[in-house]
Amino acid sequence: MPFVVDLTRGTIEREDRSAEAGHFGGSILGLRLLAERTPAGLEPYDPRALLYVAAGVLGGVAAPGLAKCVFLAKSPLTGVAGEAHALGPFAAGLRGAGAKALAITGRAEALSYLLIENGGLSFHAAEELRGLGTAATTDALRGRHGQGAHVAAIGPAGESLVRYASVVTDYAYAAARYGLGAVFGAKNLKAIVCVGDAQASVADQDTLAGLAEFYRNAMPGNQLAALQQSEPGFAGWVGESLDPGYAAVRNFSVTGESGLRLAAQGSYDGLAVTTRGGCPGCPNDCLKVYAPLLAPERRSGGLGQEAFLSLGWNLGIDDVDAVLGANALCNDLGLDPVSLGGTLAFAMECASRGLLPGGPAFGDAGALAGLIGDVAARRGAFGDLLAEGSARASRLIGRETEPCAMTVKGAEVPCFDPRIQPGIGLGYAIAPNGPRYDALEHDFDFDPDLGLLYSFPEAERIGAKPAATVTLDEERGRRSARLLRLWSALDALNICVFASTPTRPLTLDHLTSLVTAVSGVEFTVEDLLDAGGRRLDLMRGYATREGGGPDELPGRFHDEPIAAGPHAGAVLSRVSFARARDAFYEELGWS
Numbered sequence: 001m002p003f004v005v006d007l008t009r010g011t012i013e014r015e016d017r018s019a020e021a022g023h024f025g026g027s028i029l030g031l032r033l034l035a036e037r038t039p040a041g042l043e044p045y046d047p048r049a050l051l052y053v054a055a056g057v058l059g060g061v062a063a064p065g066l067a068k069c070v071f072l073a074k075s076p077l078t079g080v081a082g083e084a085h086a087l088g089p090f091a092a093g094l095r096g097a098g099a100k101a102l103a104i105t106g107r108a109e110a111l112s113y114l115l116i117e118n119g120g121l122s123f124h125a126a127e128e129l130r131g132l133g134t135a136a137t138t139d140a141l142r143g144r145h146g147q148g149a150h151v152a153a154i155g156p157a158g159e160s161l162v163r164y165a166s167v168v169t170d171y172a173y174a175a176a177r178y179g180l181g182a183v184f185g186a187k188n189l190k191a192i193v194c195v196g197d198a199q200a201s202v203a204d205q206d207t208l209a210g211l212a213e214f215y216r217n218a219m220p221g222n223q224l225a226a227l228q229q230s231e232p233g234f235a236g237w238v239g240e241s242l243d244p245g246y247a248a249v250r251n252f253s254v255t256g257e258s259g260l261r262l263a264a265q266g267s268y269d270g271l272a273v274t275t276r277g278g279c280p281g282c283p284n285d286c287l288k289v290y291a292p293l294l295a296p297e298r299r300s301g302g303l304g305q306e307a308f309l310s311l312g313w314n315l316g317i318d319d320v321d322a323v324l325g326a327n328a329l330c331n332d333l334g335l336d337p338v339s340l341g342g343t344l345a346f347a348m349e350c351a352s353r354g355l356l357p358g359g360p361a362f363g364d365a366g367a368l369a370g371l372i373g374d375v376a377a378r379r380g381a382f383g384d385l386l387a388e389g390s391a392r393a394s395r396l397i398g399r400e401t402e403p404c405a406m407t408v409k410g411a412e413v414p415c416f417d418p419r420i421q422p423g424i425g426l427g428y429a430i431a432p433n434g435p436r437y438d439a440l441e442h443d444f445d446f447d448p449d450l451g452l453l454y455s456f457p458e459a460e461r462i463g464a465k466p467a468a469t470v471t472l473d474e475e476r477g478r479r480s481a482r483l484l485r486l487w488s489a490l491d492a493l494n495i496c497v498f499a500s501t502p503t504r505p506l507t508l509d510h511l512t513s514l515v516t517a518v519s520g521v522e523f524t525v526e527d528l529l530d531a532g533g534r535r536l537d538l539m540r541g542y543a544t545r546e547g548g549g550p551d552e553l554p555g556r557f558h559d560e561p562i563a564a565g566p567h568a569g570a571v572l573s574r575v576s577f578a579r580a581r582d583a584f585y586e587e588l589g590w591s
Contacts, residue, residue, distance in 0.1 A: 002029070002054070003099055003121055005114065007187055008047055008106030012121045015103070022527075022534060025056030025100050026494045027083055030072040031538040033103050034081060040545050044076040044179075045161065045186035047107035053094075053152070053192065054101035056494045060091035061200045061518055062281030063208045064215040065499030065506055067091055069152075069169070070491070075178040076163045076186075077339065077389050078410045078434045080548040081539050082178030086152070087287055087496065088302075090169035090194070092280045093150025097194035108188035111159075113141065117195040126190040131156055133332035134168040135297045141193050150194040155334030157376040158185035162387040164339035164412075168331050172289045172302030173278065176336040178411060178434060203520030211506075211514060216283045218505035223452055225504050228286030232268035235288065235303040239265070245562035245570060248314040248415040250362050251345035252406055252556055255419075256563035260318040263308075267320045273298045279496075286498050291328040292321040301328035306437060309415035310341030315348060316362035326368050333376035338437075339389060342412025344371060346390035347382070349404040356397060358382075403556065408435045409549035416442065419557055420567040422472040422577070423480040426584055430551045431484065432539035438497050440483040443469045445503050458502035462486055462529065470567065472576045477583030485588065489532030536588060551581060 002025075004013045023029035030052030037050050052072040059068050069091035075082025094100070098119030113126045129137050137153040150170055157165040158181030165181030168174045184190070202208060219225040228234045241261055249258045273289040291301030301324060311330070312323040330337045344360060351359030359382065360371055374383030385393050390412060394405040406413045408428050414437035418425025421443035428435035445452045446459055447469045456466055464479045490497050493515065500506045506514070508525050515523040553572065561571035585591065 002033075002101035002103045005102060005104045005121065006106040007104065007108040007112070007123070007189065010123060022531060024058065024493050024531065026054055026059070026492055027070045027072055028492050028531065028535050028538060029056075029101065030054060030070065030103075031081060031535065031542060034072065034074065035538070035542055035545070037103075037105070038074070042074065044074040044079070044183060047187070048105060049074055049183065049186070051104040051180070051183050051187065052102070053104070054494075055091040055094045056100060058515065058518055059494035060093070060095040060280075061202060061208070062092070063514065063518070064212055064282045064284070065496040065514070066494070066518075067279035067282055068494040068496055069094060069175070070494055071167055071175040071180045073180055073183040074546070075180075075411075075434070076161070076182045077179045078548065080409060080543040080546055081433050082180055083433050083491065084167070084175035084177045084180050085491065085494070086167070086169045086173045086175040088170050088173030088278050089280055090150050090152055090173060091494065092200075093170070093194040095200050096150075096198050097196040098198055099194070102192070104187065104189070107186065111188050111190050113191040113193055114189065115145065115193045115195070117145075118198070119196070129190050130159065133297060133300070134334055135171050135300050135332050137191055138171055141191060145193055145195050148195070148197070151191055153191040153334075154181040154184045155332060155376065157334040158182055159190075160376065160378045160387065161185050162335065162375060162378065163389045163392070164336040164343070165334050166331070166336045168300065168334055171299040172274065172331065173287065174302060174304070174331055174336075176304070177338065177436060179336075181334045202518045204517040207513060207517035211510060211517070212281065212283070214510070215499070215505050219284060222454070222505050225284055225499075228498060229284050231272070231288070232290065233286060233288045233303070235305040235307065236268050236290065237262045237308045238267065243567060244565035245417050245420045245567045247309045247417060248345070250316045251314060251342075251349040251404060252413075252417060253349060255560065256565075258313065260313050260316070262318070263320045271324065273301055282496070282499065284499060290324050292325045295325050295328050297332045298328060300331035302331055303327060304337065306415050307337045310338045311368070314341050314345045314415055315368070317365045317368065319365045322365035322368055326372060329369055329372050333372065335372065335376055338414055339412040340372065340375065341415070342406055343375075343386050343390045343393065346393065346401075346404050346406065347386055350397065350401050353404070355401050355404070403554075406554050406556065408553060411435055413554065418553065419562055419572055420470055420570045422470065422572055422580070423476055423483070425553055425557060425572055425577070426477060426480045426580060427484055429553050430581065430584055432536060432543045432548070438487070440480060440487050441503055452503055455502040458507055459483075461508055461525070464502070470570050472572060472580055474579050474583035477580035478587045480580075481584040481587035485529055485532040485536065487532070488535045489528045492531045492535040533588065540590060553577070
């Protein structure tokens with residue numbers, strides 16, 4: 001039963017959708033509303049555009065893997081459905097304030113914020129918050145409504161309609177991808193504030209407690225969960241240098257020895273900002289907060305797994321302080337580190353080729369903070385140009401720059417190279433909301449020799465058998481589609497992929513028990529996969545309606561092989577990729 005908020009008229013209504021089956025109050029319901037309530041071709045910044053924010057049935061319940069809140073709207077970057085998830089305590093805060101879902105339309109006359117307090121909603125002026133970063137905005141709103149308030153806010157980038165602006169919740173937990181912060185900005189919505197301590201009702205608290213105990217005991221024996229819990233965690237890249245071709249280096253243009261290095265184990269010592277416990281009910285604490293000691297704002301340093309590579313190696317930078325400082329600045333200004341990193345890398349390659357005179361240079365760590373500030377404010381010619389994202393910037397500069405724009409459907413490709421992980425490449429190309437690194441599990445995890453052996457039985461339950469990493473054939477297409485459907489189900493239900501099968505402790509049976517224990521309705525593996533398929537079908541239908549971009553990768557991945565290392569020669573054959581893509585479609589029932 002979402003609240004329907006019209007910012008233009010200043011009205012708030014409740015809409016009962018409880019009779020509809022299978023939406024779980026999450027992104028499936030949001031996609032239905034997006035299709036029902038907005039006409040085809042509507043611009044993302046039009047006041048009639050719909051913004052959906054939801055904890056749903058499961059999000060915010062105090063249990064392992066249930067800390068996600070979904071943000072959904074037509075993306076200013078891709079023109080199709082943009083869906084981003086925030087971890088941390090905001091989903092619990094939304095439920096505590098008495099709301100599970102919001103459907104927001106219209107545009108406020110002046111900059112405003114939406115307050116949800118003990119089941120009631122109200123509008124408040126926010127002009128005095130204009131230009132503030134997400135941390136200062138959160139400080140101001142907590143000063144007004146109590147230190148226990150939970151805040152989802154945009155920074156200057158959202159106000160400036162940067163097409164990849166993010167929403168940041170409770171200082172450090174970003175809903176980063178696809179420009180949802182710019183949709184907030186177009187609606188003159190600075191923040192959503194949640195106040196209240198209502199407890200989420202669950203059908204079987206004892207089963208949830210048992211699942212939490214299982215999860216806690218299972219973490220040390222699960223390779224990825226143990227890595228996530230450790231310091232600096234799975235987002236704090238440390239150790240030996242990565243094999244050539246594993247990650248983006250200088251806009252994916254360098255596939256031999258890069259000369260770049262990962263951080264030493266002690267490089268993060270003394271840089272942690274927060275204590276444990278970011279996601280209520282989950283003992284894993286995988287999202288750490290790090291920033292340099294001299295950073296202007298350290299609390300915004302929530303470190304996602306892509307930040308070091310996107311803002312570091314992809315830009316020819318391996319200085320830990322520079323990368324951590326850039327990540328904290330991104331979150332405070334409200335920018336997606338992946339699209340920002342991809343767009344800056346595009347500009348750097350163009351400049352290196354003489355296609356963008358005066359543009360930024362690879363490896364210039366000292367200029368990084370200034371570039372980020374320019375983009376967030378659309379300051380100067382380069383700031384305004386790069387705020388459009390690399391696909392649009394390429395069209396504005398000229399066709400000769402197109403090979404440098406590493407995008408799919410207008411969104412920058414994540415930092416893991418698909419030439420040696422073709423299943424990831426299929427996910428980048430075909431996922432109907434655009435490329436995401438966490439849309440499906442990495443190919444390496446299911447390699448017979450290199451993979452996580454404990455995950456094989458779970459993967460085989462959904463038809464994803466082990467296969468050599470670089471293999472690209474029709475079975476790779478089918479396997480990748482099955483994994484995409486599984487992780488789509490997790491997104492549909494607001495269950496964290498970093499807690500779940502096949503590579504983390506929560507197995508398929510644990511997941512179904514989790515849903516049953518919360519909802520009180522028997523839930524099966526078939527129900528889980530059906531939810532994943534339904535979300536994908538709705539997204540693809542919306543993308544088709546809106547004329548979304550093709551299911552293709554940038555030409556570089558097909559034309560430029562990995563140059564050195566154990567994967568030398570790896571490249572995505574166009575013929576093999578097309579056959580695998582057809583098998584992917586067939587598995588999902590798509591034409």
